[in-house]
Amino acid sequence: MSPRRNPLLASATGPKPAADCIALDALADRARALDALDQRLRSLLPAAVARETRLADVRDGRIVFLASDPTWASRIRLHQATLLAEARTALGGTVERFAVKVAPLPAVPPEPAKPKPLSAATARHLRAAAKALPDPELQALYLQLASIATDDSD
Incomplete structure (x- = not known):
């Protein structure tokens, strides 16, 4: 008599090989499309x-x-006809069904802060450093960076 095997354990094969997974660029493209x-x-x-x-x-x-809670799930269901019509327009008519799940929403990353402009003093230091560099390519990069300073009066 053979022992009975657990079908859940028998079908577990472990992680997929990387070659069987979706390519990272395809995954990023899908994420961008879903976000849009x-x-x-x-x-x-x-x-x-x-x-x-x-x-x-x-x-x-x-x-x-x-939806963040059942109340918002009910409210978005009131707009499902509009959302389905727009999704059909965007995706070429392939969307027929609408579903809402209640779950915590993923955090939306904040907009990146605008970089602070370079000061005139920073530009002076970059130019001085550029003069001291023997590599002409690196020197050009330093000078290019110095050229974007806010007050380039010196």
Whole structure:
């Protein structure tokens, strides 16, 4: 008599080989496309609903939104006809179903801060350093950097 095997354990094969996984550039392209579609669809929503929901996925003819709690899930469902119509327009009519899941929303990274401009003193120091450099290519880079200072009066 053979011992019974657990089917869950029998089918576990471990991690996939890297060659069987989606390429990183394809994954990044999909993320960018989903982000653009998310922004396009949420622009149709009232500001409060747009703030509390995110597009999570588009797959097999279905768009899936995340809502931060059941109240927002109910509110976005009121707009599902509009969202489906816009998704069909954006994706070529392949979207037929709409789903909302309640889950914590992923954090949206803040807009990157604008870099502080270079001061005139910094530009002077960069020019002085450039004069001391023997490598002409590096010297040109230092001078180019110095040229973007805010007050280039010296």
